[in-house]
Amino acid sequence: MSNNTTKLPDGVADSIKIEVAARKKESRQLLLISIISVAIFLFLWEFAVRIGWIDSKHLSAPTTIVETFIMKLSDPNPEGGVLGTHIATSLGLVLVGYGAAVVIGVPLGLLMGYYHTFDKLVSPIFEIVRPIPPIAWIPLSIIWLGIGTTAKAFIIFLAAFVPCVINSYTGVKLTPAVYLNVAKTSGASTWEMFWTVSKNYAMPLVFTGVQVALGNAWSTLVAAEMLAAIAGLGYMIQQGRLLARPDIIIVGMLTIGVIGAILTFLLSKLENHIVKWRSRS
């Protein structure tokens, strides 16, 4: 009765059922293959370290890494902070630098895209700054801001700032003239045309920029925390190197990877919520 294939003739319904079942089986098999391949990889890795093919000073066994991870949840040794502290420090740094980049970069890009004069005023400077890799700013930042949190946040800011500006700018520039004309004939002022049309039209591209910026910010973190630091994930892996502890390095690296993925995921959730009007074709 409640079967959703009841409307189909019996023969067709059966063949569809068979096909659906076959597809399910196939995807289960594919999943199994993936799991097996990862398992074999981890096993070979573990095996190679255990029997000494690989020097454990160079690469720790997977089980060791898991043990170190569990240990680092509560033990600040050997490098001086529990994992939670490192995460909090790094997150704080990224949120300040990245947050500032979004809050300043997006409106700046939007307005540059909309107001021609403003564009001509700002873009020469922007074009010069834009191709300089964020890491190249480290020496100057140290001279200007020392080696504290501010300097690190500043470098992260620079890394995130450029894509925020460029994408917002492009989004506004691409606004179709007909949309602007609709607003104009509906009685909108220049500012209202920006606010009701261009800003909204640009939103999907703004989010692309904000996503790229997040990636940049997070990956610049390690470089920024290689400036003198007493905590942070970048600091953690740096110390791992000095202490010759590959397990610490790898725990730090994996944490950076996982948190980066989580942040990207959260941002894309927000994006889907804000630009849910976008038609995907």
Next chain:
Amino acid sequence: MDEQRVVQVHLENISKSFVSRKTIFEAVNHVTIDVYKNEFLVLLGPGQCGKTVLLNMVSGLETPTDGKVEFLNSDSTDVGFVFQKTAVFPWKTVMENVELPLELKGVPKEERRKRAQYLIELVGLKGFENALPKQLSGGMKQRVGIARAYCNNPQVLLMDEPFGALDAQTRYQMEEEILRIWEQEKRTVIFVTNNIEEAVYLADRIIVLSKCPATVKEVYDISLPRPRDYVDPEFLRIREAIEANTDLAL
């Protein structure tokens, strides 16, 4: 038209040229037209002849290089514009799209919602108030455009090939609809098309424009009673007469 004709919009010898680095391109050339109050005027012209430019000048989106546009017998120069390309904001719901002109005027939400609701029902979109444009068909989007054009109660409606992008079936349906809407909410309509059949079906009066630069070539009064029938002999006769007299490179 039986009643005395009152001029609502007067186009006085308007021309428009676009100047680029080296060349001057004439799009509209010395056009003089009187548009009468509450008439359904159709401007019929070949593709790329300057029809959109002409409407843009009436709406104030562009200023004529020469001549002037005058609104007579009304203190408002507000126009409602239905655009050639579907121009419904994809990030706004049907309701938000329709109420936009009133929102921009600062009309309180409750009041503008009431007006928008009336118009949404008028154009046959009841039940779609909160739909996003991506959920609508092409014809429904143009209905939104029509409702929005009516929203701040302009005396003049400009329609730039509003059904040009629709399939034939939907197009016939929308032609019927636009007349129903116009009968119910009488306004002065300037409707642009390159389709003779559409022109004869809709118009009180047809002004045929020449190839670029647009000039007025011919004026036809269409006094066929409505609803008109595409295959009525009289309809076909008028249609053929216009066809024989005009060169619409379609």
